[in-house]
Amino acid sequence: AQSVSQHNHHVILSEAASLELGCNYSYGGTVNLFWYVQYPGQHLQLLLKYFSGDPLVKGIKGFEAEFIKSKFSFNLRKPSVQWSDTAEYFCAVNADSSASKIIFGSGTRLSIRP
Amino acid sequence: GAVVSQHPSWVICKSGTSVKIECRSLDFQATTMFWYRQFPKQSLMLMATSNEGSKATYEQGVEKDKFLINHASLTLSTLTVTSAHPEDSSFYICSAILGLAGDQQYFGPGTRLTVT
Secondary structure, eight states: OOEEEOOOSEEEEETTOOEEEOOEEEOSSOOEEEEEEEOTTSOOEEEEEEOSSOSEEEOGGGOEEEEEGGGTEEEEEESSOOGGGOEEEEEEEESOTTTOOOEEOOOEEEEEEO | OOOEEEEOSEEEEOTTOOEEEEEEESSSOOSEEEEEEEOTTSOEEEEEEEETTSOOEEOTTOOTTTEEEEEEETTEEEEEEOSOOGGGOEEEEEEEEOSSTTSOEEEOOOEEEEEO
């Protein structure tokens, strides 16, 4: 069965620190990969997505993610975090493009100290 | 961008009653919508895929007769929690896709259901 693993449940950083959130998936075929963010009290919104092409994708608010096929990973990065980045981050995988069904990771809560 | 709304945003009901939650795509037509359940501090669990004009596809372990899904139009899907129990208390979120299958989903703000 397809699965998505986010190993960091809660990450606490100071402002201006660099961020990397891990995401690994288990599926051997073609995948579409997503990172969604859920700010406190708000709905989920897309940060970035990878379908094909350049494995380094850039998203909104300075976030980027790198798809490494050999490692089945799609880690999220940001060189310098801000207090406003405090949120829950979800990695998600679509392994059946015809069905649009996506599987979410368990999420990583990011807390930024001002 | 594409906007998805849900109504109500929160609801409290008594055990044994039924509750209907609406999910609307406000500025686009959505042939496919999804219903998720999110427990506190946990991830989203897909409950079912709702296709306009056809029966919903439920995920394993989700009771079809308890969680009734209707997708009567291209902009509206409803989830009815029948004979609600306290364990059904949760955050229910819907989403819709705008374009091609496999593309990003646009999420509604969620509905907090509390069953007393």
